[in-house]
Amino acid sequence: MSCDSRFYNGYYIQNMKPEELIYEIQTRLAEKSCTEKEQKMLKKILPTLKKGGNNMVFIGKLKK
Secondary structure (H helix, E strand, O other), rough: OEEEEEEEEEEEEEOOHHHHHHHHHHHHHHOOOHHHHHHHHHHHHHOOOOOOOOOOOEEEEOOO
């Protein structure tokens, strides 16, 4: 995987190609520990991702 992630000024930022996110979602769906709630959410997201599309950027604020 070549996703880029870093911490910056109290935030966690991750940049990921759609192909990488598709792979991660498919891997998680195949795991027995994936809950029904997670499966529902991931199956809803998966068809919205297109190979060769724009990268996804995830930003999360860190709490103390």
